[in-house]
Amino acid sequence: MLRFIVRRLLQLIPILLGLSVLLFAWLRALPGGPAQAALGERATPEDIARYNDAFGLDQPIIVQYLKFLGRALRLDFGTSSRTGRAVTTEFLERFPGTVELTVFAMIVAIGIGIPVGYLAARRHGSWIDSTSVIGSLLGVAIPVFFLAYMLRLVFAVDLGWLPGSGRQDVRMDATHVTNFYVLDGLLTREWDAAWDALVHLVLPGIALGTIPLAIIVRITRASVLDVVNEDYVRTANAKGLANATVRRRHIIRNALLPVSTTIGLQTGLLLSGAVLTETVFAFGGVGSALREAISNRDYSILQGFILILAVMYVLVNLLVDISYGLLDPRVRVR
Amino acid sequence: MSTAFSAGIRTALAGQAPVLEVEELSVRFTRRGEAGTQAVDGVSFSVAPGETIGLVGESGCGKSVTSLAVMGLLPGRGVQVGGSVRLDGQELVGAGDRTLRKLRGADMAMVFQDPLSSLNPTVTIGVQVTEVLRQHRGMNGKEATEEAADLLDRVGIPDPRRRLGEYPHQLSGGMRQRALIAMSLACSPRLLIADEPTTALDVTIQAQILELLRELVQGSGTALVMITHDLGVVAGLCDRVHVMYAGKIIETAERRDLFARPRHPYTGGLLASVPRLDTPRGTALTPIRGSARDAIPWAQGCAFAPRCDSGQDDCLTEVAGTTVPLEDDGPGRELRCRHPLATAPVAGSPTTSGADR
Numbered sequence: 001m002l003r004f005i006v007r008r009l010l011q012l013i014p015i016l017l018g019l020s021v022l023l024f025a026w027l028r029a030l031p032g033g034p035a036q037a038a039l040g041e042r043a044t045p046e047d048i049a050r051y052n053d054a055f056g057l058d059q060p061i062i063v064q065y066l067k068f069l070g071r072a073l074r075l076d077f078g079t080s081s082r083t084g085r086a087v088t089t090e091f092l093e094r095f096p097g098t099v100e101l102t103v104f105a106m107i108v109a110i111g112i113g114i115p116v117g118y119l120a121a122r123r124h125g126s127w128i129d130s131t132s133v134i135g136s137l138l139g140v141a142i143p144v145f146f147l148a149y150m151l152r153l154v155f156a157v158d159l160g161w162l163p164g165s166g167r168q169d170v171r172m173d174a175t176h177v178t179n180f181y182v183l184d185g186l187l188t189r190e191w192d193a194a195w196d197a198l199v200h201l202v203l204p205g206i207a208l209g210t211i212p213l214a215i216i217v218r219i220t221r222a223s224v225l226d227v228v229n230e231d232y233v234r235t236a237n238a239k240g241l242a243n244a245t246v247r248r249r250h251i252i253r254n255a256l257l258p259v260s261t262t263i264g265l266q267t268g269l270l271l272s273g274a275v276l277t278e279t280v281f282a283f284g285g286v287g288s289a290l291r292e293a294i295s296n297r298d299y300s301i302l303q304g305f306i307l308i309l310a311v312m313y314v315l316v317n318l319l320v321d322i323s324y325g326l327l328d329p330r331v332r333v334r
Numbered sequence: 335m336s337t338a339f340s341a342g343i344r345t346a347l348a349g350q351a352p353v354l355e356v357e358e359l360s361v362r363f364t365r366r367g368e369a370g371t372q373a374v375d376g377v378s379f380s381v382a383p384g385e386t387i388g389l390v391g392e393s394g395c396g397k398s399v400t401s402l403a404v405m406g407l408l409p410g411r412g413v414q415v416g417g418s419v420r421l422d423g424q425e426l427v428g429a430g431d432r433t434l435r436k437l438r439g440a441d442m443a444m445v446f447q448d449p450l451s452s453l454n455p456t457v458t459i460g461v462q463v464t465e466v467l468r469q470h471r472g473m474n475g476k477e478a479t480e481e482a483a484d485l486l487d488r489v490g491i492p493d494p495r496r497r498l499g500e501y502p503h504q505l506s507g508g509m510r511q512r513a514l515i516a517m518s519l520a521c522s523p524r525l526l527i528a529d530e531p532t533t534a535l536d537v538t539i540q541a542q543i544l545e546l547l548r549e550l551v552q553g554s555g556t557a558l559v560m561i562t563h564d565l566g567v568v569a570g571l572c573d574r575v576h577v578m579y580a581g582k583i584i585e586t587a588e589r590r591d592l593f594a595r596p597r598h599p600y601t602g603g604l605l606a607s608v609p610r611l612d613t614p615r616g617t618a619l620t621p622i623r624g625s626a627r628d629a630i631p632w633a634q635g636c637a638f639a640p641r642c643d644s645g646q647d648d649c650l651t652e653v654a655g656t657t658v659p660l661e662d663d664g665p666g667r668e669l670r671c672r673h674p675l676a677t678a679p680v681a682g683s684p685t686t687s688g689a690d691r
Contacts, residue, residue, distance in 0.1 A: 231451040237407055238446075239466045239517060240439030243431075249465070250454050257456075328456055329501040 001322075008318050012311065019310055020072070020303070024065050027299050033057070034081040037297040055081060068303065077304030082296045087304035090289065095308075096179040097167050098285035101278070102270040104201040105209035110263060113213045117220025117259075118252065124225060132217055139214025148207040148280040155203055165282040168197045204281040208274050212266040219262050223255040230254070257328050264320025268313045273305075351423065352380040353524045353557035354404065354442075358417035359427075361396070361403050361581075365412060373399040375581040375632060376417070381525065381557040386548075388560045388572035388589070390604070394626045396581040397561045401527045403427075404559075405444055406434040422524060440470040442525040443518035445547075448534045449510035453502035459486075459513050460498030466520040485516040489546060508539035512546065519550060526551065527559045532567060544570055565608050569593065577601050580629040580637035583660060586668040597663060597674040599644045632657045636671070644673045 035051035036043065043051075052058040056067070071078060077087035120132040156164025168174060168181050174193035177184050182201070185194025227233060228251060236250040273287035282288070286305060293301035325331055359377045364370040374396040381387050389397040402408050404419050406426055419426040421442055426434065438444075446452040454462060463485060464478035473481060479498065486494035489512040502510055511531060518526060528547060532540035548571055551558045560572055568575055568589060575592050577585040577600065585598040596602040603622035622641060629637040630650075636642070636658045639649040649658070649672055663669035 231446060231448060232454040234407060235446060235452045235514070235517075236454070237435075238405055238438055238444045239469070240435045240437065241465055241469050242435065245465065245469070249457060249461075253456055254454065330455055330503050 001325075005318065005322070008314070008321075012314050015314065016307060016310060020069065020307060021065070023303050023306055024061070024068070027297075027302055028061060030297065032297055034297045034299060037295070038081060072304075072307065077307070078300035080293075080298055080301050082292070082298050082301070087300050090301060091286075091305060091308055093179055094284060094286050094289045094305075096183075097181070097283060098271060098273055098278070098287065100167075100180055100182055100197070101201060101204055101208060101274065101283065101285055102267060104205035105270055106212060106263065106267055108205055108209035109212035109216050109266070113216030114220050114256070114259065117217040118224050118255070120217070120221045121224035121228065129221075132221065136214035136217040139210045139217075142210065144207060144211065144274075145276040145280060147210060148204065148277050151203045151207050152280060162202050163196075163200050164203060167200050167284050168193065169200075172196050200283075204274075204277050204283050207280070208270060208277045212263075212270070215262055215266065216259060220255065220259050223258050224251060227251050227255040253327070257324065260324060260327060261320060264317060264323075268316040268320075271312050271316060272309045350383055352382050353422060354559070355380040355420040356400075356404065356418070357420075359400065359403060359419060360414075360416040361399050361408065362414040362416075363412060364414060370414075372581055374403060377578070377581075377583055378417075379576050379583065379586070381559060383524070383555040383557055384551070384553075385574065386551060386558040386560060386572050388562060388568040388575040389578060390562060390565065390568055390575055391578035392563055392626045395578045397578050398529055400578075401444065401529050401559065401561050404527065405438060405442060407438075407444075436470075439466050439518075439523075440521040441523055442527070443521070443523040445511070445514050445518050445526070445528040445531045447530040449507060449514050450502060450534070452514055453510055455502055457501075458498065459500055459502065459505070463498070463513065463517050463520065466517055470521045481520070482516075485520055486513065489513070489516045489519070489550070490542075491516070507535050508542060511535060511539075511543050515543075515546065515550070522554065523556060525557045525559070527561065529561045530563070531560075532564070533562075540567075547571065565593075565604060577604070580626070580632065582632060582637070582670065583668070584638070584670040585663075586660075588666050591667060597667070597669050598638075598671045599642045599673075599675055600638050602675045644675065646673055648672055 033048075033052075034055065034057065035048040039047050039051060049058070056064065059067075068078070075088060079086055080090055083090065116128075116132050120129040123129055152164040155162050163169065172193055174181065174185060174190055174197075175188045177187055181197035182194050185191065185197055232254075233246065233250050236246045241250075271286075273285065273290050275287040275291050277283070278285045278287035279291055286309065289301065290305060292298070293305070357378045359374055360372065361374040362370045362372050377396070377400055379387065379389075389400060391397050399408070403415050404426070406429065408415065415427055417427060421437060424437075426437070453459075460479065460482055463482040464473075464475070467473045467478040467481050468475075471478075471481075482498055483494040486497055491497055491509055491512050497505065497509070497513070502513075505513065511534075515531075526547075531547065532543050535543060544567060547558065547560075550556070558571075560567060562568060572589050575587060575589050576583045577592075577598065579600050585592070585596070585601050587597075592601065593605065596605050600622070603620075606620040607622060609619060623643075624641040628640045630640055631637065633656075635651040635656065636645070636649045639645045642649065658670050658672055660668050660670040663674070
């Protein structure tokens with residue numbers, strides 16, 4: 001098991017090296033630059049040269065890359081050209097928001113997706129089944145930003161039921177310890193702050209959870225349909241086990257194997273930042289940070305964030321593989 | 335086991351009520367907008383305590399569907415079950431799910447064909463054995479584990495305690511089938527149905543499993559229904575044999591009589607196609623012409639007629655609905671044929687040594 005984990009972590013090295021080269025080249029190929037973005041359209045060439053000199057941007061790209069690499073090994077990704085703060089500091093401030101949003105979205109997706117997918121399969125051909133199939137098709141087909149705008153328009157702007165922007169009410173004087181706002185509220189016993197942060201997650205969470213929800217419904221449905229016809233389910237019925245036991249131990253347990261892979265992949269994707277959703281809801285997570293960094297040509301933020309997110313993605317998938325082994329003894333790694 | 339002994343048991347038990355009585359059982363698969371398929375058509379048989387019967391036939395003849403219908407394991411939708419199935423006098427056709435679940439695993443149990451796919455790959459053997467004990471015998475975890483180890487020991491699995499914690503893929507094919515048998519015997523059922531229990535196993539293991547089944551059933555009074563296409567299995571195990579073709583029983587006889595003097599040309603064909611040790615090397619086997627797909631509807635006379643060498647004009651009828659009937663054919667025998675075989679198709683001893691066991 002340990003060897004498996006170590007091997008997977010070693011695989012990270014070539015991935016990160018390749019990614020950093022691509023990132024470096026791609027960012028510097030973008031028109032404009034941090035100086036242009038920071039100093040505005042009317043900056044003189046002298047201003048820009050001075051700016052580039054100050055941030056080391058006038059050096060050859062190879063030198064810049066090696067310097068970046070050397071610092072990155074010590075987990076130093078430089079400072080944001082926009083705010084002047086360390087990239088890691090920015091990340092620790094932004095990432096918790098994305099994690100909270102991801103967790104909320106995945107709870108929605110899993111909590112609704114698995115029961116609906118199961119029901120659809122067990123009532124194969126019924127109206128529940130066809131509704132869920134059409135619904136999940138719609139869920140995948142609707143563009144996320146459109147859904148996000150509609151949710152915001154209806155539930156936040158028109159009806160005013162739920163907040164439509166930010167992570168917490170700005171008037172809320174909340175203490176932030178970990179930057180996980182819901183968690184902070186609970187830790188500091190500021191219940192209203194925790195509740196307010198949670199309520200802020202609802203609309204973006206639903207918008208973000210739609211695609212995972214639709215995918216989970218489909219995979220669960222297909223998987224349950226497969227498992228129900230397995231010989232071992234017939235054996236379980238032949239043993240006269242109670243319906244609940246057959247369902248829990250023999251159907252759902254096996255049907256969830258492919259679903260768990262999907263959940264892992266989707267969680268990994270959401271953690272890498274929901275640029276569109278976070279932008280629509282002005283949600284201060286990684287996604288909106290990336291969008292801002294691109295328009296500011298904030299090289300350090302982009303390089304640092306994307307590399308850290310790549311590590312996260314690999315780690316999440318590693319967790320999925322490990323949990324798969326726990327669920328299915330046949331692929332358990334020794 | 336000597337024939338005299340098994341006959342003795344049956345004589346002794348003759349006065350007892352049968353464990354299982356199947357009467358005019360029919361199973362029809364229907365699909366919306368399509369003509370239905372009659373998988374089982376008016377099948378009747380009964381099994382006495384301690385008796386072993388064989389349901390024999392090619393793939394698709396309806397023998398497995400018959401067993402699933404008896405167990406109430408056919409899917410609810412798209413299946414019509416008619417006739418009567420009585421277990422110790424209790425009617426099972428049309429019985430509720432709750433009633434059937436109480437009986438299944440406790441009073442009637444089943445062993446399936448492919449032990450690997452019949453075991454849940456993600457649950458330990460221990461749980462799969464103990465869940466029956468907990469369900470039907472109300473045991474707690476510890477008692478059930480003890481009993482499960484005993485059961486595995488009884489079916490000849492070495493080191494049963496360790497096996498309880500293992501998963502199906504860690505066991506060999508023979509061990510898996512033994513584990514399945516242990517599960518089916520956990521509550522000492524009155525009726526055990528074994529659906530081709532040896533088909534997926536190596537030849538050497540097949541013999542062991544059959545021996546195990548015979549030992550376990552012998553003396554316990556369990557009625558055993560062996561479903562098989564393998565006449566070797568029948569020869570070694572069954573007291574009485576029902577040969578099925580296209581959903582109907584076409585011949586019924588005591589095992590010895592059947593091997594010595596098959597009457598239906600289909601039975602004769604099955605016997606002739608069994609490889610024998612006493613024929614010279616290089617002799618080709620004699621298959622039955624065509625395949626089970628060539629069967630015609632029974633309503634046109636005899637479903638086997640297109641493949642039959644003894645067939646004559648009156649085997650087929652222009653008038654629909656005049657099926658060749660199943661009639662008495664001497665003591666203890668029934669036959670559905672207008673032109674039965676006069677003598678055994680092959681001279682000499684009926685088949686390999688199995689028949690004489």
